[in-house]
Amino acid sequence: MTEAELLNQLDLGEDQEIDFKSADGGLPKSLWETLSSFANSEGGYLVLGVQEKKGKLDIGH
Numbered sequence: 486m487t488e489a490e491l492l493n494q495l496d497l498g499e500d501q502e503i504d505f506k507s508a509d510g511g512l513p514k515s516l517w518e519t520l521s522s523f524a525n526s527e528g529g530y531l532v533l534g535v536q537e538k539k540g541k542l543d544i545g546h
Contacts, residue, residue: 505535
C-alpha cells in the first residue's frame with residue numbers, strides 16, 4: 486500500500502481488508518483478534534498509530 490493509498494483509506498475508513506488501531510501505550514489486546522480474522526480470510530492491512538478524533542481517522546503525531 487502506498488502512502489497515497491493509505492491517506493485515501495483514512496478518508497474511507499475501515500473495511501474487511503483494513504483495520505486501524507491507535508496502539509497508544511503499546512499493542513492493543515484486540516490486535517490478536519484482528520490478526521486471526523485476517524489469517525482466516527484473504528488477509529488485510531493492520532495499521533497502527535491511527536486514532537479517531539471527532540469521528541475522523543487521524544495519524545497520531
